[in-house]
Amino acid sequence: MSTRRISVQYYALLREQAGCRGEQVETAAVTAADLYAELRRRHPFTLDAGMLRVAVNAQFSDWSRPLRDGDAVVFIPPVAGG
């Protein structure tokens, strides 16, 4: 099974629950949705994917978009600016 190297950054509650600001992961996950499911097995994330948005390479993205080697992924908890 082919894998890809993805950089993941964490913010806010996800950062606290991951215990780090980001990590490089070697993953077989095809989509961002797969990747979040995989990361939840390693980190105690309380937020369901349905509550998050996802950004790939600093652009909002679809959860089902195929990930490519070298992509930068950010999972976005409910926002509260302003």
Added chain:
Amino acid sequence: MSTRRISVQYYALLREQAGCRGEQVETAAVTAADLYAELRRRHPFTLDAGMLRVAVNAQFSDWSRPLRDGDAVVFIPPVAGG
């Protein structure tokens, strides 16, 4: 015919057309409407009463309210604050 002593103040266009900031008038005018009609015979006021509002003793007033001796009257051209 009884007369009353009224103090009139002029602002903006009416001040320029009257040539003064105000005057004391001894008048037989019963209402503010009568008074403006009388003053128009002495000053080249271009504004019809229908374009003005009137204040008596620093309160917006009715044109038909009877004037009393000592009242302070201001005729109010169309406003343009802000």
Added chain:
Amino acid sequence: MGTRFEFSLTAIDTARWRATLADPACGGYAAFEGWVRNHNEGLQVQRLEYEAFEALAANEAGLILAQALQRFGVAHAACVHRVGELAVGEMAVWVGVSAAHRDEAFRACRFIIDEIKHRLPIWKKEHYRNGDSGWVNCERCAQPGAHQHAPPR
């Protein structure tokens, strides 16, 4: 909870006025400033003069601000209006409102400036680049056919 209105003969110090609205229970602050534009109804404006019947205007402004507090439930509202000579770019009027939430702050601020413009006995004489001048809403607008803007005849 409070309201305040003043006329000013000099430039409006917005920082000082804003400070009068500070309140740790407020999460939203909305402000409006009216600036002297360089044009109006197709004419080039050079400067203008504001004149007010101050006693009546201050009473009326007090009513407007109190109405804003009551109607929109905002905490504080204030307004200051210039009188005298103003150059293009200068601030003619400032309105500020603070409230628990932004929705009521915006709505109250808009209400106040609309009512101020509509109800206060304040007059504006525009001086144009072509040398003419005129009292806004008296000379040109009152005679839509004529659109005269010469000095009073």
Added chain:
Amino acid sequence: MGTRFEFSLTAIDTARWRATLADPACGGYAAFEGWVRNHNEGLQVQRLEYEAFEALAANEAGLILAQALQRFGVAHAACVHRVGELAVGEMAVWVGVSAAHRDEAFRACRFIIDEIKHRLPIWKKEHYRNGDSGWVNCERCAQPGAHQHAPPR
């Protein structure tokens, strides 16, 4: 015509930001400030932290400001948002808009702050007087039955 967005780690200098919107063709200026309130959903707030995914937030803010110019025909629009630690009473966000007339200035200003709050990846952690803390919209609001506000488990 222009737009500008920035994050700031220090107190927002509104006079400097307002100056970037000055324009002799503009007669109306509307501004909004979000202040840190001492209470939220029944809890006493002591201070808070803002954290942002700055690259994406700045892109998205640029789109929002450009949309405001196009949709409302305003001349200039700007926004600055604090990140880091803020105390009660501090300004968390500032939005300013200048336009020929007040109607479009108000509407654009309201549009911008609504979209900023809705679309920008910025997060707020509230620290309460009772010692608890929580990420707004993540911990308490996501669990309306539980209304938990303990530190992350």
